[in-house]
Amino acid sequence: MRDATTEREKNKNLKQEFIALRDSNSTTRDNLADTDETVALQTEEIESLKCKLAEQAEQSDNLNSALTLQMREANIAKNELAELKKNMEAALEGHSHKYPSQALKVHQVICHPRGHKHQILKDLLHPRGHTHKTHMCAHKLYQEYLATSHHNSLMQFP
Incomplete structure (x- = not known):
């Protein structure tokens, strides 16, 4: 009888461990599903940020091109002004x-x-x-x- 009681207690303990493991496994699955969803959202966000970064890089290139053009025009105007000044000084002498x-x-x-x-x-x-x-x-x-x-x-x- 003692053996039967001990077996019942063992079975009861094993059943409780099984239930605990099953609940833990269920929680782990839920956490894994949440993690998968989080990873998917973060992947979308990363792709969106990549697109924005590409757009900003393009805008930066356009601004750099415009700035380079303006600098060239300013340099040409500066050279024309220097030439004009030189011509005026030469004409006055x-x-x-x-x-x-x-x-x-x-x-x-x-x-x-x-x-x-x-x-x-x-x-x-x-x-x-x-x-x-x-x-x-x-x-x-x-x-x-x-x-x-x-x-x-x-x-x-x-």
């Missing part, structure tokens, strides 16, 4: 009232560096971007040109 046609050319270079000849008098009185010294040199040369011109009454300043 050595000219005096003995050369009224040169004074006219110098005035046109200073006030109209791109070859525009309209509104010279207006530009002479209201220079755009010229220093006071440069403007006064052009004004002086222009006045000398007008003073020495033999055809002052017949000529019209362009």
Whole structure:
């Protein structure tokens, strides 16, 4: 009888262990299913982040290209400005009232560096971007040109 009681207790203990293992296994399966779902969501999120990163890289490349283009344009403008300044300084050197046609050319270079000849008098009185010294040199040369011109009454300043 004792053996039967001991066997029953063993069976009861084994049954309880089995139930505990079954519950543990069920919990593990649930946890594994949750983990699989979490991994799937994280994989989707990673793919989404990869797409966003690719878009940002493309935008960055576009911005870099635009910046490079603007830097080239700025460098070209800087070189053109340096060349214009050099030409203006060269045009001002050595000219005096003995050369009224040169004074006219110098005035046109200073006030109209791109070859525009309209509104010279207006530009002479209201220079755009010229220093006071440069403007006064052009004004002086222009006045000398007008003073020495033999055809002052017949000529019209362009």
